[in-house]
Amino acid sequence: MKKTKMQKGLAVLVASGTFLMMAAASGSDTDTVSKVGEVTQQTTANQPEAEKNNSSAEQAVSTEEEKNNSSAEQAVSTEEEKNNSSAEQAVSTEEETQPVQTEFHVGDILETNELKIVYVSSGEYVSDNQFIQPKEGNHFIFLEFYFENISDSDKNVSSYSFKCYADGYACDSSYSGESSLSATLSSGRSTSGKIYFEVPNDASDIQIEYETNAWTQKKATFIYEGTQDSGFVSEANTASAEETFKPGDIIETKDLIITYLSCNEYISDNEFIQPKEGYHYLYCELEFENISDSDNYVSYFDFDCFADGASCDAFYGMDNGLNATLSPGRKTKGTVAFEVPVDAQTVEFEFLTNLWTSNRIVFSYVP
Numbered sequence: 190m191k192k193t194k195m196q197k198g199l200a201v202l203v204a205s206g207t208f209l210m211m212a213a214a215s216g217s218d219t220d221t222v223s224k225v226g227e228v229t230q231q232t233t234a235n236q237p238e239a240e241k242n243n244s245s246a247e248q249a250v251s252t253e254e255e256k257n258n259s260s261a262e263q264a265v266s267t268e269e270e271k272n273n274s275s276a277e278q279a280v281s282t283e284e285e286t287q288p289v290q291t292e293f294h295v296g297d298i299l300e301t302n303e304l305k306i307v308y309v310s311s312g313e314y315v316s317d318n319q320f321i322q323p324k325e326g327n328h329f330i331f332l333e334f335y336f337e338n339i340s341d342s343d344k345n346v347s348s349y350s351f352k353c354y355a356d357g358y359a360c361d362s363s364y365s366g367e368s369s370l371s372a373t374l375s376s377g378r379s380t381s382g383k384i385y386f387e388v389p390n391d392a393s394d395i396q397i398e399y400e401t402n403a404w405t406q407k408k409a410t411f412i413y414e415g416t417q418d419s420g421f422v423s424e425a426n427t428a429s430a431e432e433t434f435k436p437g438d439i440i441e442t443k444d445l446i447i448t449y450l451s452c453n454e455y456i457s458d459n460e461f462i463q464p465k466e467g468y469h470y471l472y473c474e475l476e477f478e479n480i481s482d483s484d485n486y487v488s489y490f491d492f493d494c495f496a497d498g499a500s501c502d503a504f505y506g507m508d509n510g511l512n513a514t515l516s517p518g519r520k521t522k523g524t525v526a527f528e529v530p531v532d533a534q535t536v537e538f539e540f541l542t543n544l545w546t547s548n549r550i551v552f553s554y555v556p
Contacts, residue, residue: 292410296419299409301401303344306409307335312416314366314385321365323387329363330413331383332397335423338374343547346372348384351399355392363387367465372500373493375539375549379423380500426498427534433553436473440550442542444481450474452554455507455526462506464528470504472526473538473552479515488512489525491541496533504528529554 293299299306314329316322323329332351338344348370353360363385370382388395395413400406434440440447455470457463464470471494479485489511494501504526511523529536536554541547 291408292412294412294414295417296421299401300339303338303340304346304401305335305337305339306399307421308411308419309333309335309381309421310418311413312418314363316365318365321363323363326390327387328390329366329385330388330395331366331385332411332413333368333381333383334370335379335381335421336370336372336374337379338376341376343376343541344374346370346374346380346382348382351384351397353386353388353395353397355388355395357394360395361387373541374500375493375495375547377426377498378493378495378500379426379498381423423499425534428498429535429553430537430551433537433551435553435555441480442550444479444485445487445542446478446480447540447550448476449552450476450522452552455504457506459506464504467531468528469531470506470526471529471536471554472504472507472524473554474522474524475511475552476520476522477511477513477515478520479517482517484514484516486514487521489523492525493539493541494525494527494529494536495539496529496536498535501527501529501536 290297290299293308295308295311297308299308310333312331314331316329336344336346348362348364351362353362366383366385368381368383370380370384372380372382374380384397386397397411397413398408399411400408434449436449436451438449440449450473452471452473455472457470477485477487489503489505492503492511494503507524507526509523511521511525513521513523515521525538527538538552538554540550540552542550
């Protein structure tokens, strides 16, 4: 049976009155506080559950957000990697499609990972020695080059690294000319020189090959086109090496004690042994003592000389040239000499102490 709205209202009033009468009858505030306390305790008891529910909800939201953020970041990262990869592939493809220069003419510069090479000049060479003349129907030619070591280790430069072909046929080398190309360059050093070949007079296509990589046998081809000059002039490098030694200094390695005794100019009294115009002979005198437990060979062949950064030709005309094999505890002294430009500002003698590491001791020439 359904109750009317009035009946429902009377029931509420009766219940309210009963509750007020029970509160008045108790007459104790403590009970009221206690009840409030019970409600509070109940509320407190229910609080961890609420916090747990809230924490679970927050964790769920956080996890969902992190998941969405991670997915978004991964999507962005993947897109960026894809774009970068595409860009790199495009650059690589562009580089691969660009032609690599393999033929060089006078004035051209070839730069490898180790050397900078300038094709300076070319022309015909005429020998003034009656005993050094080309065969009938042939003539001598030369090509001049500038080499600079741009690597961190020693590099050997030699005319033996070049091969000449005239109309496809191999030609003989000639070593009769002056300023032949031959040097061992430490890092940052340079050299200039010429290579010579004997070619047929009627050859129309003369090419000279230089091997730039012994492992891959990669070669560069220099075209001979008669007498030409690029006008290239190398810049003088007057800076001294980081560590140099002067006369009076004593250097000790794990094998040797080296004393730098002196340095000076050598003047030859032989009219047939004289320096080129604009050059003079300079030497340094050194003493070596073997402090190792095995034999050590010491020679002027272990030395190089650089004037303003450019290599100089060795001079072997002095009587007391350095050359000895020392057993443990033994000593020797001698000289090393070179042909050096008169106007050179910085002259340094380099002694190779270790062939594998290219370690060198540098002795400064002090006038």
